Amino acid sequence: xxxxxxxxxxxxxxxxxxxxxxxxxxxxxxxxxxxxxxxxxxxxxxxxxxxxxxxxxxxxxxxxxxxxxxxxxxxxxxxxxxxxxxxxxxxxxxxxxxxxxxxxxxxxxxxxx
Amino acid sequence: xxxxxxxxxxxxxxxxxxxxxxxxxxxxxxxxxxxxxxxxxxxxxxxxxxxxxxxxxxxxxxxxxxxxxxxxxxxxxxxxxxxxxxxxxxxxxxxxxxxxxxxxxxxxxxxxxxx
Numbered sequence: 001x002x003x004x005x006x007x008x009x010x011x012x013x014x015x016x017x018x019x020x021x022x023x024x025x026x027x028x029x030x031x032x033x034x035x036x037x038x039x040x041x042x043x044x045x046x047x048x049x050x051x052x053x054x055x056x057x058x059x060x061x062x063x064x065x066x067x068x069x070x071x072x073x074x075x076x077x078x079x080x081x082x083x084x085x086x087x088x089x090x091x092x093x094x095x096x097x098x099x100x101x102x103x104x105x106x107x108x109x110x111x112x113x
Numbered sequence: 114x115x116x117x118x119x120x121x122x123x124x125x126x127x128x129x130x131x132x133x134x135x136x137x138x139x140x141x142x143x144x145x146x147x148x149x150x151x152x153x154x155x156x157x158x159x160x161x162x163x164x165x166x167x168x169x170x171x172x173x174x175x176x177x178x179x180x181x182x183x184x185x186x187x188x189x190x191x192x193x194x195x196x197x198x199x200x201x202x203x204x205x206x207x208x209x210x211x212x213x214x215x216x217x218x219x220x221x222x223x224x225x226x227x228x
């Protein structure tokens with residue numbers, strides 16, 4: 001059973017508008033949550049993370065929100081740019097498992113000019 | 114500084130053939146990982162290593178073997194390839210257990226097709 005779920009395989013947004021990517025999880029023991037961005041033919045690169053004791057973390061145009069009671073997090077990109085078009089993976093860190101990351105299936109974001 | 118380098122970038126195998134994927138990192142990282150990425154499945158951990166001479170199973174280890182004889186190299190072997198192993202394979206490394214402050218460094222992937 002999937003522990004990290006990204007239920008939207010794709011998202012299309014107009015340049016300059018907000019992109020909201022969602023992620024749900026089932027394991028309440030996860031310590032941290034991370035977002036990775038992946039361009040075609042490249043490996044994933046780290047984007048932003050949030051501790052389970054916080055509800056918001058911001059880095060420039062990127063903000064991650066965490067709702068622990070709902071076991072839900074979201075990544076907001078404002079304003080969206082065409083260069084943001086990529087696959088975004090949500091990942092959770094289980095501190096008790098050698099620090100291995102558990103990834104969601106990813107959401108493909110397309111930002112149209 | 115090359116980071117994490119994977120070879121080969123592409124490979125086509127016939128069912129039953131064997132091959133080894135090489136991952137090399139020049140960052141002196143202790144931990145190394147092999148993931149596979151399949152359409153609609155995200156990244157799944159195959160095997161990992163927490164140091165030279167150590168290996169451990171991840172989420173989907175069956176059909177694969179690994180070795181970490183040198184700290185900078187992590188090899189992924191397929192002894193008898195099957196079509197179900199058609200995938201994109203990613204290697205990653207980090208200097209210790211994955212924590213948010215020091216995220217995983219990924220290679221650019223190896224695209225393997227088994228016919």
